[in-house]
Amino acid sequence: MAGTELIIDDDYVNEMAVFLNTRATNLQEGIDRYIQILENIRRDAIKQGATADALDTFISYAKNLSNVVEELGQTAKETCNTFISDVDESDEFLF
Template identity: 30%
Template structure:
């Protein structure tokens, strides 16, 4: 039977990558919402398009912190996976 090899260094790199991507997305989303808000205040202030833009800003704003939370959850799942593997491995060896 072939051995299963877990590359813990790769998993650690993935934890860092996921964390960085979550933080970067949150930053971009904040900037995007700010641009939309400025556009609604200065460029499209009245009418149906302005109302639709305000609704869109509200919906986009609800995404704030969700990607960050999701990336934190993914990192925690990777950590739990490594811990589970280590625990199971300790019973085998």
């Protein structure tokens, strides 16, 4: 029969917190560069017309998402850290 003991690997959870936050930051940097490239295309190559208008709309939507990914990474990191704290706190009551 399998044991009923739950084992939490603190190191793994902490590593995942850093990993998720780092990946989100890297992804956000890529998104920011992408938006800059789109703005450069709009400014230097597509000056007017329906395509310019569509690109303006697309850029505005992309900017609305700016920093969302990085915030999600920070939230994931905080959630991992809170999880470890919550488990440690609950563990004190059990043993």
